[in-house]
Amino acid sequence: ELPPSHFPAARAAAVALGYLRYLRGGPGRGLQLRELRRARRQDIDDVGHKYYLELELEDVLDKDRTVSCTAEVLYHLGSKSSAPDVQVTVQGELRSTEEADQEFYNRIRSLEEELVAENIPDSHGNVPPELEPIHLLAWAASGYVIWQNSTENTKFHLAQVKHVKQVKRSDEDLQFDYVVLLHEMVSQEVLPWEVRLLWHPRRGARVSR
């Protein structure tokens, strides 16, 4: 059993959140951790450390509701190149974003010029409302990067979207090439990452290599 106020549980929770943002995030949904309720750690010989977490989440666009979920995060022993295994089970339903997603999709598809933006949020924390969906998609994109690159000795947050460029495609996906700045809490470094994100209202988000 781990105290939720101690950092090992908090780091595992950040990984679970990154994973979930990648899986379920979108232009109309921004999942945040409201509270880490419980945490347990299991040391598995020759395999690694497995964390069992009980989390309470909220959607930044719908803060009156919360959703509970459980997560398992397995950090593999000794390996630097292997992403943690994550499983998340959401209890109950996340608010539907079908309408907002479709609206966003149509808006971007109908743009004459490809969307380009920088510094989201800006130095003063501002995000223009029309760029909030792009900001939330960056959470999904950086969620993938965070999940893939986390260890028990790191805790990543998205610090800022430095640059984003839409790339028009001949298929039905939207493509956004992001440069995100990730803040790593333990080393305090701010690391730029390039991430290419594909998104479709029904197929969701995918990071493209």
Place this chain on the structure above:
Amino acid sequence: MRLPVLLAALVAVATCTETFVGHQVLRIVPQSDEELQKVQELQDLEHLQLDFWLAPRGLGLPVDIRVPFPSVQAVKAHLEASGVSYSIMIEDVQALLDEEQMEMLRSSRQLPLDTNTFNYEAYHTIDEIYSFMDLLVAENPNLVSKLEIGRSTENRPLYVLKFSTGGTNRPAIWIDTGIHSREWVTQASGVWFAKKIVQDHANNEGVASILETMDIFLEIVTNPDGFAFTQTKNRLWRKTRSKHSGSICVGVDPNRNWDAGFGEAGASGNPCTETYHGPYPNSEPEVKSIVDFVKSHGNIKAFVSIHSYSQLLLYPYGYTNTPVPDQQELHEVSAKAVAALSSLYGTKYKYGSIITTIYRASGGTIDWTYNQGIKYSFTFELRDTGRYGFLLPAKQIVPTAEETWLALKVIMEHARDNMY
């Protein structure tokens, strides 16, 4: 090539400003050892006056270089001749700076006329904050005075506001904000705290009773060089701006530079990292000036150093797992302070020792102050928990300051009621 450089230098001297017209920021991502070496060679060519925003660290890691206009052609030629590909991240640095300046001016930014019309709901420049301090002193000369405790690496004054109703060397409370320059909500909260202290005293409520027997010292811009850098060049700069011999990288982490477990695990010996502890303890004037002040004052009873983000209230130690002797008391005070903080807007904080709650960190401020005998040594990490992180929207400044103040009052009152 020489004449433009000379002219530019003359113009700069004449106008006392440095201009970045035509400067470009190039990005190189070395893909091979040869490429990495070519880039590293550039570091030795001092006459090019290159400014590495991201120093060469290894293969596949970006190198960002600000190239002054006179050197642009030469650098590009060097790279192209060596087959090293680059991209232009910023076509004209001055254009970007001009844009930023305009944006800052646009948001109703003038030097304040008095502390009642000062906009506490916005982020301010150093000049505006220093101007605020002078106004506060001028408006309340019997309560507030401004002390200069030293100068930063770039020779900016380090100012501390002293709030005192009299006495001689009364037991005191110290609060600092902005030691890490990118944590903008902290300097902004410090400004609010200063005004709040004055208001409480005028209305004979809140901390007025504390001021009957204790003094309060408040350093708002604890790292002015870093703060200036966040306003002009890199919003996410954390450290000081010192240059120590033997490295092209700039800056020391002022929260790893104190003489408590200095250089042990929990800080970095690499000058190019964000937690670089510096060449020796108190190498940074921003740190040394506080050390000298604390030692010569000799009667500080509570010391609070304010950071963001994560929503945590922390007590020592960070450099060792050994709990402090006063662990239980500090834990209880923290619980009370956090409850008071939450009572206002429901903001949730966690609390505990540094090493159990966030990470091992050596050479930290409150580890040193605690070891000096200042029992009530605390660090705050203010809002938020990562949604905006360092880039907290300005409209959250006042709510953050208000709730944090309730926690600070708990700590101050406890210190007053448990004098040692």
